[in-house]
Amino acid sequence: MSDIAVETLDSASVAEAPSGTAIALVTLALAVGSFGIGTGEFVIMGLLPNVADTFGVTTPQAGHVISAYALGVVIGAPVIAVLAAKMARRTLLLLMMAIFAIGNISSALAPTFESFTILRFITGLPHGAYFGVAALVAASMVPVQRRVRAVGQVMLGLTIATLIGTPIATFLGQLLNWRAAFMMVGSIGIVTMLLIALFLPRDKVEEGASIARELGALRRIQVWLTLGVAAIGFGGMFAIFSYVATATTDVARLGPEMIPVVLALFGIGMNVGNIVGSRLGDISLKGTIGGMMALNIFIMALFALTAANPIMLCLCVFLVGCGFTACPAVQTRLMDVAADAQTLAAASNHSAFNIANAVGAWLGGLVISWGLTAAATGYVGAILSAAGLVVFVISVSLERNGRTA
Incomplete structure (x- = not known):
């Protein structure tokens, strides 16, 4: 830091x-x-x-x-x-x-x-x-x-x-x-x-x-890139979560009574990811963000390929929830790269997550409207995770070259 x-x-x-x-x-x-x-x-x-x-x-x-x-x-x-x-x-x-x-x-x-x-x-x-x-x-x-x-x-x-x-x-x-x-x-x-x-x-x-000092965060490319990681990279999680009920009934052919169970698995995954990610982030902040983005690509693609199997659906939904692992690390990285304009950067992280929610849900609904099943939201998630990883790699590369402002 x-x-x-x-x-x-x-x-x-x-x-x-x-x-x-x-x-x-x-x-x-x-x-x-x-x-x-x-x-x-x-x-x-x-x-x-x-x-x-x-x-x-x-x-x-x-x-x-x-x-x-x-x-x-x-x-x-x-x-x-x-x-x-x-x-x-x-x-x-x-x-x-x-x-x-x-x-x-x-x-x-x-x-x-x-x-x-x-x-x-x-x-x-x-x-x-x-x-x-x-x-x-x-x-x-x-x-x-x-x-x-x-x-x-x-x-x-x-x-x-x-x-x-x-x-x-x-x-x-x-x-x-x-x-x-x-x-x-x-x-x-x-x-x-x-x-x-x-x-x-x-x-x-x-x-x-001062107001001017907080606005200074907007002049830092690393702030924008880190917000980009959140707005793009986490869109995949929301693309799958938004249509997980549809995937449960229409793809895995489970009864409606199983929807709360599957949603609970997602919630458990988020809690596990938050706890584990908080500890991993203190060990390696960048490693946690980059590693989880890469892992999400695999998990979400696996969801797309195996959602028809009830056991794999439940496992993948839990693992998608675990994608929250990177969230505390992204929040902390924003504090670091914002220098003396931390309040604006830290608060804007949640704007980025809401953008991820909107983009993920929209793209997920788009592929379903094309006639694909809800399992295809996994491919959307994998693509968004890959895009988020690319943004993060660019961020780290610029930082190593000393181009932070």
Whole structure:
């Protein structure tokens, strides 16, 4: 890691090294927030028919609220990171969680479909900024050789949300009303605010912090290349995940009752990948990113070739979920290459992931519309992973040649 990046992390740390208990409590508070955001982002997918019935629209029309949230993430992450350049990180985290909590509670009370859609857009705005700043705070509290693990612990809330939070909120929404699910998510946001207020020490604005300095990240080619790795390379994971239910029933010929099982395998894979990737990233940051991108090419091609076999389908879906292994490392690399403009870069990572989600789902749907089966999304994933690997190789090559700005 560059000396500038080390100095930036050190300046963000508290004056005295925090104790292990203090670090654990702060990490817990941040992870609860990521759990709430993950639950809120994905729960709508299982409740679209309920939302459609309430507002008298079709299910495809109701799906526009998913796009509205994603658009909020893409726009909100860089804009908030820049505008809040001179704000203390603790204050910014509390503000982001307040917007998130109010947005979800207001979503639960939305009187019309139009207002619901607007509120989902607003609720998505703090998503990327929260994750970016939370990652910076977590990394600043531990030694340099444990940064990726700290970032992974914050992201663990997101991966656990796919396995536990979303199913519980979906069940609650179907049992009572979809509005109850969003009230639950909003409550998690309030709990997160209380935990951050209690456990995260007050910090000062970094010396020299300014909008101009944050915008400086946009002049760094390594920031753009690393964001490209996320936006392109992880599109394959979303291409497969978006149509995994179709692959389960139409390709593997399993009953609809197996869809939750297959989805759970994907969630388990994400959690395993996050835990393993956090440790591998501290050993070799670049090796973890490049190695996982290369492995994803093989795994996704294998999915395309073997999805008709129920056992292989389940195995490959689990391994595709394990592709999350590279995510903490990519987040940490963004902090490194951004030098003194870390907030914008770290927050923009989640904009890149939402772009990957949109691109992957679109390309996956495109090949299916051509008459191919859902297994063909594996080929889409392999191609996107290969493209992401090429971008990463270019990034590393330029870095070795000293062309970083």
